[in-house]
Amino acid sequence: MKAVEKYLDIQGEVREALAKGQAVVALESTIISHGMPYPDNLECAAACERIVREHGAIPATIAILKGRVKIGLTSEDLSYLASAKSVFKCSRRDLGYVLARGLDGATTVAATMILAARAGIRFFATGGVGGVHRGAESTMDISADMTELQTTDVCVISAGVKSILDIGRTLEYLETLGVPVAAFSQNRFPAFYTPDSGFDAPLRLDSAEDAAKMMKIKWDFDLHGGAIIGNPIPKEYAVPPEKINAAIDSALKQAGERGIAGKALTPFLLDKIKELTGGESLEANKHLVYNNAALAADIASAFAALK
Numbered sequence: 001m002k003a004v005e006k007y008l009d010i011q012g013e014v015r016e017a018l019a020k021g022q023a024v025v026a027l028e029s030t031i032i033s034h035g036m037p038y039p040d041n042l043e044c045a046a047a048c049e050r051i052v053r054e055h056g057a058i059p060a061t062i063a064i065l066k067g068r069v070k071i072g073l074t075s076e077d078l079s080y081l082a083s084a085k086s087v088f089k090c091s092r093r094d095l096g097y098v099l100a101r102g103l104d105g106a107t108t109v110a111a112t113m114i115l116a117a118r119a120g121i122r123f124f125a126t127g128g129v130g131g132v133h134r135g136a137e138s139t140m141d142i143s144a145d146m147t148e149l150q151t152t153d154v155c156v157i158s159a160g161v162k163s164i165l166d167i168g169r170t171l172e173y174l175e176t177l178g179v180p181v182a183a184f185s186q187n188r189f190p191a192f193y194t195p196d197s198g199f200d201a202p203l204r205l206d207s208a209e210d211a212a213k214m215m216k217i218k219w220d221f222d223l224h225g226g227a228i229i230g231n232p233i234p235k236e237y238a239v240p241p242e243k244i245n246a247a248i249d250s251a252l253k254q255a256g257e258r259g260i261a262g263k264a265l266t267p268f269l270l271d272k273i274k275e276l277t278g279g280e281s282l283e284a285n286k287h288l289v290y291n292n293a294a295l296a297a298d299i300a301s302a303f304a305a306l307k
């Protein structure tokens with residue numbers, strides 16, 4: 001038994017699927033605790049699990065509950081996490097602390113990747129990954145999600161990165177880190193609430209099978225690390241660019257005036273943008289995550305079929 005295993009509670013169904021080499025999709029928990037308000041967060045988390053199943057894979061929502069790493073949550077765990085008030089936003093740097101103190105932790109993309117990898121899960125659906133923040137040239141605010149993608153063998157299916165970030169610099173930084181970044185079924189890298197960031201994606205994939213093959217070959221070559229598959233939000237749920245950009249600019253301005261920085265910044269911006277769009281951004285957020293859960297399950301299934 002590896003030392004790490006004693007910290008992990010892997011749900012029976014997930015454990016079984018992994019042992020049989022069946023498709024499993026990890027889902028994160030920061031989006032539940034810090035990304036969406038209650039009860040939308042619970043609705044979204046439960047729907048994601050359902051969609052992953054409908055697409056032939058087993059869902060494993062990952063979080064830390066009272067100092068135990070949960071790989072797969074019960075519906076009681078999900079309800080608790082969705083409504084609990086003081087859940088620690090836990091990224092790579094925080095893992096040892098949160099476990100040592102017996103705290104509840106919602107895992108970011110970086111921390112979810114680490115825990116998924118330790119459990120043997122290679123595909124992970126989320127909303128958007130963290131990246132290089134606007135103004136990072138002076139604040140140095142670059143999400144730890146970036147460097148995690150360089151080293152940890154988990155493929156992340158997301159709707160791109162939000163334009164609260166500096167998307168151009170985020171793509172540059174991912175290139176430096178050697179992280180494959182592909183748009184799914186289009187040339188442009190998506191921008192979370194909208195399908196087109198204005199930047200071409202470095203790579204383009206048109207099928208789950210090709211995405212699975214790309215990851216298999218990368219990992220067969222011991223090229224460690226993840227990848228971002230940027231899955232555009234379905235057009236019918238996209239927020240009009242003028243509307244979302246105005247909300248983002250105003251939210252960024254308010255964050256600046258109030259000195260919001262560090263780990264509090266992303267949750268603050270998401271909440272402000274929701275308010276400023278009259279809830280439209282939240283609806284978009286839910287639907288883009290559903291779309292990613294479906295694609296992640298398709299890719300994980302295609303990968304399982306390759307072996």
Ligand code: PSU
Pocket residue numbers: 028030031032034035036107108109110127128129130131142143144145262263264265266270285
């Ligand atoms: N994108 C969302 N909702 C979220 C997040 C990203 O649509 O809640 C979370 C993810 O968990 C991501 C984290 O890892 O925000 C990034 O935070 P930071 O920028 O502090 O690294």
Ligand code: MN
Pocket residue numbers: 141142143144262263
């Ligand atoms: Mn940050």
